[in-house]
Amino acid sequence: MSKYFSLEGRILAFSILALAIAAGLPWLLSLIGLDARLSWTLGLILGICTLISLIRLALKPLTSTLKSLQGGLLNFRDGDFSISLVSPRDTELSKITNLYNDIGEHLRRERAHIYQRELLLDTVIQSSTQALILVDQSDHIIYSNSSAKKLLNGGKPIQGLLLQKLLPNSPKEIASAIQNWDNGLFNYTDKYGSHSMHIGNSTFVLNAHKHRLIVMREMTKELTKAEVEVWRKVIRLISHELNNSLAPISSLAHSGKMLIAKPDKAAALGKVFDIIAERCKHLTEFTQGYASFAKLPPPSCELVSWQELVERIAPLQEFILKGELPERPGYFDPVQIEQALLNLIKNSREAGSGSNDIELSIHTDGLGQQLVIADRGCGMSEKVLQQALLPFFSTKEQGVGLGLALCREIVDAHGGHIQLMNRNGGGLQISLWLPWEQET
Template sequence: MSKYFSLEGRIVATAVLALIVGTAIPWLCIYLGLDTRLSWATGLFIGILIILGLIRQALTPLATTLKSLQGGLLNFRDGDFSISLVPPRDAELRQITNLYNEIGEHLRRERAHIYQRELLLDTVIQSSPQALLLVDQSDHIIYSNSSAKKLLNAGRPIQGLLLQKLLPNSPGEIANAINNWENGLFNYTDTNGTHSMHIGNSTFVLNAQKHRLIVLREMTKELTRAEVEVWKKVIRLISHELNNSLAPISSLAHSGKMLIAKPDKAAALEKVFNIIADRCKHLTEFTQGYASFAKLPAPSCETVNWQALIERIAPLQKFTLKGDLPERPGYFDPVQIEQALLNLIKNSREAGSSHEDIELSISTDGLGQKLVIADRGCGMSEKVLQQALLPFFSTKEQGVGLGLALCREIVDAHGGHIQLLNRSGGGLQITLWLPWAESPK
């Protein structure tokens, strides 16, 4: 029957057949001479049994197929796509099971493809020199690579740990940068020396939960290579400046020698000497600028009144003082720190920030003194941010690239560190941190 009729046709045919049989049986009982009432009751009972049997027989393939589909879908829910269904003889049910099997095969291929991609991505991430941490909204580390384990926990596993329990085992500068959600360059020191690091923070939503991705990149080798390139550049620059001045001086000296013999050429001779003097002055200023960077004296630290420091800087560069000044006086070389602050405020103004948006804030704690200059200028790109502290690196057409480098040298000489961060909403924030050293309590 299933060979010639669809499932719907078989159900209709079964119902019609059951109706015919149920009607015929009472008449058969009457024909056989049985009691009429009993004949109708018996016929009705037998007819119901026959109807139920025929309907069950007609629906058995459907029930079997639905049960198989239910089991297969439960496997799908559990992530098991390996089960295929045996197609029944019924054409319509076979079409449904074939469709299920096609979906299962497609999901198996997709899962295998995703697994291969995840394996490739994990291999790349694990071999990356950048330290990667993925933290969920409860501050649990749900993913990390080998570089992160080595940097933050001496190579031991960190997945599943709370971030706040891990950081005390990490270098203090790294822990502070992670805790403060910083983005930019910073330095830290260990038994192998001083390292330059770049940290980046980003957030995204995964499985309806907010996650934080932390990327730490070792920049020491890149900065060293960049420094070599910078020294090559400065040698070329000095050579160019010397040639531009010495060549005309030599020519003018020869002309002056010839003019000495002609008393009526005194005015021309004076002009020659003036030009020579101007070129010599230019060379002197040029070399003194580099000498001041190369021969920075050791800081002479002393107790500094914060209000007096502000009053000395304010007439030279306009800015806004943010917050109250600390009660405890500072302890550093006032001349060098004043020079660093003036350079930084000047850079903020040249970056397009108005005087009102250039803010200086000062704070202290038991470990040291922090001076922060924030502006609303153009900020820095990631590439510039990584090289901004290098000597002779400048994005200005006429810049020699000594301002920020000199600030870094001053802060390093005090035993502190300098940090550059782009601000949300635009602008740059530069933090100078200075230790108390031997400051009186």
């Protein structure tokens, strides 16, 4: 019967059958001589019992289907989409189970698609040369790639470790930048040589919890390639400048030679020599700027009083001395370090920082000496920050791009390193770190 009638039809049929029993039974009982009132009572009770039994029988497929749906939905909640329901013979109920099965199949395909995308993304991240670390709000590392493991822990797994416990195994410059949430370009040295690393920090909220993403990009090869391109550009620039001056000088020299034979042209001859002298002066000034960078002599290190260094710089550039000067004298080439500090203070002023916002601080410890110039100028964009130390790179209209590059050469010649980072609240901070003794 359930095959041919809907649930509502079966309940209606069973109700009519129960009413027929309840109405016909008293008549049958009266034929055998029972009291009419008793007959009607027995008939009503039997009819109600029959109706309840038949309704339960009619609702059995519905109850079974609801239990199956409940179990399936619990599986959905637990992330299990593999269970399919058997469709009952009832047409209406089969529509529900078929809809459930279709949703389960859709969810299975979606999860498989998401899994494949996550697998592809993880493969790309793991093969990336950039080191990535994801840290939760309790400072535990919840994700990292192969480059991060190699950089910070010698290739060993770091997932689940506390970031603070991992940093002592890392290069000290990188560890300090990560610990202080610094963004910028940092130099460090290991057994493989000198490296330049760009570090960026960002935060985001995931599942109502704050997370920190640290991205570290090795810039050594990029800087080397960029330097080669810069040198090519400089060669073209010098060649162009020389041609612009030598061609007219050659022409004027020829004209002067012809004027010598004409005594009445002495005034014109003097003008020719004046133009030649002017062009020669221009070439001399042009080449001297590059010579100061290309012919930097090796540093002649000596013990230097910090107070004397500050007093020599103060009349030339205005700045604020922050903190106390170290008692232990510095050890470096005073002329070169003085030139580096003057260049940095000059850059800070040209970047829009007032003299009262340019700070010089000096710190020493058992490992080395650190000189820090901090300003409140316009700072640097990420792109500029990555190229700021390249020779001849400049964002100034009339700049030649030698100031920061010369500072880098001076610090490298001392065996130290230079670090650039934007400050919170605006401005730039440049740190010069020098060892006590130059490596040979």
